[in-house]
Amino acid sequence: MKKFFKKIGDWFKRHKPTKRRIIQLYAALLTNANLKGFKTGKIYTGGSKNMCVPGLNCYSCPGAIGSCPLGALQNALAQSGTRLPFYIFGIIILFGLILGRTICGFLCPFGLIQELVYKIKTPKLKKSKATRVLSYLKYVVLVVFVVALPLTYAAGALPLPAFCKYICPSGTLLGAIGLLSNPSNEAYLPMLGSLFTWKFSLMIAILVASVFIFRAFCRFLCPLGAIYGFFSKISLLGIKLDKNKCTDCGLCVAHCKLDIKRVGDHECVQCGECIDVCPAKAISWKGSKLFVHPNAEEIPAPVEPPRPLGAFLKSSAEGAQPNEGSAQPTEQENATGQAVDAVAEVPVSTPSASKRARKIKWISLAAWGVALIVLISALVYYNFIHEEPAPTPPPGTDGIGHEVGNLCPDFTLSVYNEDGTTGTYSLSQGEGKVVILNFWTTYCTPCVGEIPHFLKVASDYQDQVDVAIIHGKGVVEDVYSYIYEIKEWGGTPAYFLQDTAEVDLYAQLQGGNVWPVTVIVDEEGTILYRRLGSVQEGDLERLLDAYFQTGEMPQE
Amino acid sequence: MTQERKNLVRLIYSVFLALFTAVIGILFIVQAANIYQTATNAGATSIYTPEIIAEKFAQIAIPVWLFVAAVVAGGVLFFVFPPQKQPLKAERDAKKTLARLSTHVDVQMSESTFLPKKAIQKERLSRKIAWGICLAVCAIALTFSLIYLLNGKNFPAEDVTKEVKQMLLHVLPWVVASVAVCLAAIVFEGMSVKRETEHVKKLIAMGNRAAAPYVAKQRPLLSVLSSDLTVNVVRAVLFAVGAAFVGIGIANGGMHDVLVKAINICTECIGLG
Numbered sequence: 001m002k003k004f005f006k007k008i009g010d011w012f013k014r015h016k017p018t019k020r021r022i023i024q025l026y027a028a029l030l031t032n033a034n035l036k037g038f039k040t041g042k043i044y045t046g047g048s049k050n051m052c053v054p055g056l057n058c059y060s061c062p063g064a065i066g067s068c069p070l071g072a073l074q075n076a077l078a079q080s081g082t083r084l085p086f087y088i089f090g091i092i093i094l095f096g097l098i099l100g101r102t103i104c105g106f107l108c109p110f111g112l113i114q115e116l117v118y119k120i121k122t123p124k125l126k127k128s129k130a131t132r133v134l135s136y137l138k139y140v141v142l143v144v145f146v147v148a149l150p151l152t153y154a155a156g157a158l159p160l161p162a163f164c165k166y167i168c169p170s171g172t173l174l175g176a177i178g179l180l181s182n183p184s185n186e187a188y189l190p191m192l193g194s195l196f197t198w199k200f201s202l203m204i205a206i207l208v209a210s211v212f213i214f215r216a217f218c219r220f221l222c223p224l225g226a227i228y229g230f231f232s233k234i235s236l237l238g239i240k241l242d243k244n245k246c247t248d249c250g251l252c253v254a255h256c257k258l259d260i261k262r263v264g265d266h267e268c269v270q271c272g273e274c275i276d277v278c279p280a281k282a283i284s285w286k287g288s289k290l291f292v293h294p295n296a297e298e299i300p301a302p303v304e305p306p307r308p309l310g311a312f313l314k315s316s317a318e319g320a321q322p323n324e325g326s327a328q329p330t331e332q333e334n335a336t337g338q339a340v341d342a343v344a345e346v347p348v349s350t351p352s353a354s355k356r357a358r359k360i361k362w363i364s365l366a367a368w369g370v371a372l373i374v375l376i377s378a379l380v381y382y383n384f385i386h387e388e389p390a391p392t393p394p395p396g397t398d399g400i401g402h403e404v405g406n407l408c409p410d411f412t413l414s415v416y417n418e419d420g421t422t423g424t425y426s427l428s429q430g431e432g433k434v435v436i437l438n439f440w441t442t443y444c445t446p447c448v449g450e451i452p453h454f455l456k457v458a459s460d461y462q463d464q465v466d467v468a469i470i471h472g473k474g475v476v477e478d479v480y481s482y483i484y485e486i487k488e489w490g491g492t493p494a495y496f497l498q499d500t501a502e503v504d505l506y507a508q509l510q511g512g513n514v515w516p517v518t519v520i521v522d523e524e525g526t527i528l529y530r531r532l533g534s535v536q537e538g539d540l541e542r543l544l545d546a547y548f549q550t551g552e553m554p555q556e
Numbered sequence: 557m558t559q560e561r562k563n564l565v566r567l568i569y570s571v572f573l574a575l576f577t578a579v580i581g582i583l584f585i586v587q588a589a590n591i592y593q594t595a596t597n598a599g600a601t602s603i604y605t606p607e608i609i610a611e612k613f614a615q616i617a618i619p620v621w622l623f624v625a626a627v628v629a630g631g632v633l634f635f636v637f638p639p640q641k642q643p644l645k646a647e648r649d650a651k652k653t654l655a656r657l658s659t660h661v662d663v664q665m666s667e668s669t670f671l672p673k674k675a676i677q678k679e680r681l682s683r684k685i686a687w688g689i690c691l692a693v694c695a696i697a698l699t700f701s702l703i704y705l706l707n708g709k710n711f712p713a714e715d716v717t718k719e720v721k722q723m724l725l726h727v728l729p730w731v732v733a734s735v736a737v738c739l740a741a742i743v744f745e746g747m748s749v750k751r752e753t754e755h756v757k758k759l760i761a762m763g764n765r766a767a768a769p770y771v772a773k774q775r776p777l778l779s780v781l782s783s784d785l786t787v788n789v790v791r792a793v794l795f796a797v798g799a800a801f802v803g804i805g806i807a808n809g810g811m812h813d814v815l816v817k818a819i820n821i822c823t824e825c826i827g828l829g
Contacts (some may be wrong), residue, residue: 049819050814052814060826067814071825072814075817076810086808086810087808087811089798090801090802093794093797093798094799097795121566121630122571123567123571129739133738137735148706149720149723152705152706152708153711155708156708162720186606188828190602195717195824195827196604196827197591198827200584200585200588201585205585211574234790234794249646250646250647250648250649251644253646277644472820474819476809476813513821532823
């Protein structure tokens with residue numbers, strides 16, 4: 001029995017989480033500290049989303065407290081006709097410069113998910129020349145989906161974050177499924193169609209691939225890793241190789257599961273697992289002299305001593321007469337041809353060394369303490385202190401609410417007139433007519449795509465229907481210019497309105513932070529129909545025709 | 557149980573788990589495609605409803621739970637029969653080996669060493685040609701892809717998904733061609749390096765050794781670019797640029813844009829569509 005418990009104890013010692021794993025879990029928890037979002041099904045809408053988190057963490061995840069740098073970059077490029085994307089470029093430069101690909105190795109939640117999935121005990125696909133070539137695919141994804149497509153469509157004033165929309169598995173897993181798994185978001189289900197089916201299938205394929213291939217998404221598809229890879233040589237944090245000590249034995253490359261050619265190159269995620277493997281102790285952390293006592297312990301690793309290159313040369317030299325004075329290569333030669341010992345000497349402990357070790361231990365403890373305080377503060381703030389805007393109250397005795405059958409709250413909003421003047425539009429203005437309210441924003445692709453359908457309905461049903469196209473209160477560009485100069489949506493009877501923080505009609509009708517939203521109100525002001533997500537061509541006509549014929553609107 | 561038996565048990569179980577993983581993945585994808593296809597064929601306006609999702613995924617609930625149990629069992633098996641630690645074995649980089657051997661070869665030609673040296677030159681030339689072809693194909697692929705991507709007429713913004721599919725049809729073949737050519741070049745290079753290494757070994761065995769190992773002169777520009785001073789200057793410049801960009805971005809409203817887009821989700825942008 002004792003032996004059994006000892007075996008379990010040894011297993012736990014061998015498999016206890018490494019510091020890197022603890023940091024990964026910490027980072028995943030900190031970047032998704034809004035845990036109550038998973039319970040309520042609502043995303044965090046506070047000020048910390050001004051900032052980007054370093055790793056790939058979708059901002060539509062209910063727990064996310066910051067923005068995704070890749071999503072922010074695509075949105076900024078998609079809007080580059082209006083405003084140059086200085087902010088996000090600056091953020092990415094600073095992240096890359098300070099952290100480099102340590103973000104991938106230590107801070108990215110999706111990297112953590114892949115590493116955990118890789119632990120499933122199946123045969124694994126080893127790296128090879130083919131995987132090395134395939135690792136350049138992520139640069140293709142970066143150029144095509146992150147840069148080219150958003151820029152190309154920006155020229156047509158259509159915002160398209162192509163990578164987020166068509167590929168990103170983090171958005172599908174953390175964002176889409178994170179929201180859909182909450183019963184309070186059942187209203188999102190009718191939105192799902194071919195796009196969700198494609199993204200869900202792709203996410204499953206990537207997760208299955210990650211079981212067999214270490215960090216399959218990071219290696220072959222992740223454009224964020226591709227961007228940070230450009231900073232590998234100059235980043236302040238990361239691992240470095242001492243070329244004077246390196247014997248070129250290749251054990252670091254052999255041990256690494258990624259497609260590196262040498263330690264610290266653009267494929268390296270700076271995890272540091274090669275440090276213990278190097279027999280010459282040539283690999284260390286950048287800045288390690290400040291914080292870490294280099295090579296304080298001799299760590300025995302079951303490594304095969306590198307085959308001496310000189311053995312072949314020696315044997316051939318013995319066969320032929322060596323010239324006098326010819327150089328005899330030594331057993332181990334480093335990259336510059338200088339002879340070094342195969343294994344570094346064990347440093348002798350001195351009083352100053354132990355004092356330094358104690359100092360470093362206290363600094364390390366202090367750092368962990370500060371990190372713990374930050375995490376606890378974040379969890380307390382986001383889950384107990386921060387209050388989201390109060391949810392729309394249920395219908396009162398006056399019957400005003402946001403559900404089908406409730407009375408629509410009356411409102412007065414300003415209108416963008418085509419001649420440049422401003423006016424107002426009130427719900428009471430549409431009395432005696434059906435009123436279609438469509439909520440949109442300039443940076444929402446499906447919103448912009450569906451507006452022509454509303455304009456057509458506004459023209460075709462002019463006498464019976466008022467169409468009010470309401471821009472959300474989050475304005476990022478000149479909406480008048482977008483409507484009439486860029487998109488040329490003028491010349492129809494539709495009203496282009498601007499929602500405000502004071503009225504916040506979107507919140508009153510409980511749009512729920514997703515766009516677009518369509519609400520149809522009957523002649524007496526009763527809500528007939530609600531839809532989250534875009535309408536397709538012909539949908540509105542079908543609904544209106546059914547209503548005018550039968551007096552009831554189908555709830556499809 | 558002998559170590560061989562334990563290895564065999566582990567191998568069989570891991571292969572079984574690999575197949576099971578693939579099957580589970582396929583099941584999930586098939587169910588999602590099934591939901592979409594069924595609803596589309598029936599002309600339903602709502603493809604994913606709670607009832608359909610519950611019904612379809614209930615059909616695969618048992619295999620999923622069995623998979624979870626199999627994963628846990630795999631963990632237990634590997635705990636009971638832990639794999640032996642294999643010593644790390646570095647694979648010698650053939651190119652580096654060739655480079656190191658070549659430093660010991662006398663560059664002067666002589667009658668006896670003419671043939672091997674000619675063979676070595678031929679191998680080097682053939683590798684240059686192979687990489688030249690590879691670069692040319694990649695350059696052509698990049699050019700044609702960019703011509704398509706940067707032509708606004710190919711993206712009239714009428715049906716974005718259709719246009720993106722068309723883009724993939726035009727660009728993907730070039731990407732595949734580039735990958736194939738690069739792979740071919742790498743394989744050819746590997747074979748050529750091996751052949752050249754044999755010729756170099758032959759030369760050394762013939763006694764053709766240099767008086768001193770040849771050490772390539774480091775190119776001055778490269779040494780300047782990779783020096784610590786250059787790296788620190790680049791860091792300082794990038795830090796200043798990054799900080800300035802952030803400041804400009806805050807001033808011109810870029811930071812506010814990030815917030816607005818992060819709290820008002822475009823549904824299709826996260827795959828809800």
